[in-house]
Amino acid sequence: MDDFRQKPMDNTTKKKVTAAIAKWVATACRPINVVEDEGLADIIRIASNDWTYKLYSRATITSHVQTLHETEKAKVQQALEETKSVAFTGDYWTSLSNHNYLGVTAHYFDPQWKLQSHALTVLKTEDRHFANAVAELFMQVAREWDIQHKVVSLTTDSARNMIAAARQLPFEHMPCIAHIVHRAVTVSLTNSPFDSALAKCRKVVGHFKHSPANQAELEQQQVAHQNKESLAQEVSTRWNSTLEMIKRVQRNAEPLRDALAQHTTNVAMSTATELEKLKKLEAVLEHCRYVSELLGGETFVSCSAVLPTLCHLSRVMEVTEDDPAYMIKFKETFAADMEGRKEKTNITWLRVATALDPRFKDLKCLGKPHRAKVWDAIRALLLDMERPAQPVNQVTPEPPMKKPTLMLAHESSSDEEEDSIEQCLERYKAEPLAGMDDCPQEWWSTHEGAHSEMACLARKYLATPATSVPSERLFSLSGHVVQKKRASLLSENVNRLVCLSNWLKAKK
Incomplete structure (x- = not known):
């Protein structure tokens, strides 16, 4: 009689259950063979009161995961197409099977000024980590996502090969501040x-x-x-x-x-x-x-907080009269x-980012002689934005050369342009200083209309992460995927599972 009263699941519900299992496997980094576990099937049968239910095969769930990956990848691709500037972080990781992987993440502001973070790849590498090979891999990732013309910065640790690779790239390099500390x-x-x-x-x-x-x-x-x-x-x-x-x-x-x-x-x-x-x-x-x-x-924004926090750390480390000899x-x-490591950071980029943060635009973390130079740098950047873009048919050397400094101003500029830029700067500087508990992203979302030129710079500079931690978090996630029982997992499957898990968790 119990069997007679049962009502089997309809096809629509079965498809929803299968899709949910595939999403769970991808998000939680579960092995595909979990679908062969009779315990999982029993749970679904009890919950649905359908004792005829059978789990789909590994091949079916794998196909659903691949489809889900392509769907989420298309969404990330669309979001990257709509933004004008992207920041990278990158780092290397060695798996249990002694294979090297390069993890790369992308960071940018969406139209609502929400800071987005996406994994772009966990790429298995065969070559030694020489600077030329590392630089080419970063460019390969940028070309794969068609954002090579949008990447403005790359945050890595201070390994020598990473620093040397960054010199060969058309991106600004940001050494990881957490590694430095x-x-x-x-x-x-x-x-x-x-x-x-x-x-x-x-x-x-x-x-x-x-x-x-x-x-x-x-x-x-x-x-x-x-x-x-x-x-x-x-x-x-x-x-x-x-x-x-x-x-x-x-x-x-x-x-x-x-x-x-x-x-x-x-x-x-x-x-x-x-x-x-x-x-x-x-x-x-x-x-x-x-x-x-x-x-x-x-x-949240971290690049603009580097100089204020380092200034705070410097004050903490000042010697006082009460300090014993060992603390001194x-x-x-x-x-x-x-002090020696701070000089090796991209100090010019950090100063501009600090000025574009409404909490720190008074630049009290800098000496008075440096404050005017920062606003001169921003004035030059705004002037550069006002200049017409290069013709499409103009030949650009490969690889494009990085600007030696951000403080280069163009000599040929009209008085009208200078007046407009000066007014733009003065309007922004005249705004009340935001509180330390205020969110700079929320501030810019409500003030973008009044400071559109400055907002374009803020989107570019404030999206840069201060550390390479985002790419290192990928490897914590990779550790759940490449376990001892799954050490022989194909590299393309590692990339697919880690990236998909990252994208799905970011949506929660």
């Missing part, structure tokens, strides 16, 4: 007065992390002290892991000391003096963590290292 912290902690205290922390964390029995004893002590929290292991390639290790050791100092006292061991807990040192170190490293997290976002050495080493 992290490297300055690493240099400042090397052979520093904190070596002994940090070494003890690493040994204590390793003692409990690598032994289940020791971990159980620590958990008992944490329960007694009403502070149950796992310890954090320092990883040299993971940003802010040193800070997280210090914070958790500080918060669990008493449970750690009591757990170590239960057995005779060569692991010693940090002394009160060493813990005091680490507390002072934690205070300054917390600012570095804030900077790296602030500049690593994709949904750390701060001085950090400040000197950051």
Whole structure:
């Protein structure tokens, strides 16, 4: 009688279920063979009250995923066609099967001033990462999406091959600011007065992390002290892991000391003096963590915040009368290292981006002599926009040469053009300064009509990411796709699945 009362799913519902499974497989990076799992089929049968339902084959789901990929790719392609400027980020990744992949993401503002971010490719590479090969790969990606004439900047880490490749490209290069800050912290902690205290922390964390029995004893002590929290292991390639290790050791100092006292061991807990040192170190490293997290976002403007945040970091690292000798050495080493690395950033681009952000257009993060030069640079850029475009039939050398500086003004300009540009600048500078909690994207969306010329520049400069974190996030996603059981996955399938997952998650 139960079988008689069942009503099988109609074809329309079956198609919706199949499409939902394909979307779930793509978004969550599930292996295709999940459709052969009888457990999934049973769940759908119970939910639909249709015990005759059978899951479609792997080939069918694969076909749906491919169709979904083509549909979403067409949407991204259409969005890129409608924008005038695009910013790239790029980085390399090595899979479990020891294959190299280049991840590239695109960033731009849509007509509503919402910052969009899309994965363009996770491309398997065969050649060595020499500068010429790297530059050609970036151009290949730009040509594939037909945006080679729209790409204005490329954000990468500070690897030498990336810097050399950027010199050969017609894009402005933006070194990853988070990498720079992290490297300055690493240099400042090397052979520093904190070596002994940090070494003890690493040994204590390793003692409990690598032994289940020791971990159980620590958990008992944490329960007694009403502070149950796992310890954090320092990883040299993971940003802010040193800070997280210090914070958790500080918060669990008493449970750690009591757990170590239960057995005779060569692991010693940090002394009160060493813990005091680490507390002072934690205070300054917390600012570095804030900077790296602030500049690593994709949904908000980050490029214009680089100089203000570095200025804040510089003030934090100023030596005070209350600083002990070990903090003075750390701060001085950090400040000197950051100053040298800051000179290697694209400082001209960052200054223009800062001026185009309504929160920072007073340019207080710069010295007074530099402020006038920034507005001169913007004046030159506006003047360049006013000039007529080159004839279509004019021959352009290949590859196009990058401008040596953004501050080059054209000598041939009429007085009317100069007056118009000056008025445009004055109108923008006369606007009230936006608050720190205000969103520059929302500000430009409501003021674009009054400052159309400046808005064109803002779309170009503010869309540039301050870090290469977006392309690195692709590799976190790739790690879910290229697992040990799927290490032999074809490179084109890796590219399809990672990009599709990125596009679908961006729509949520």
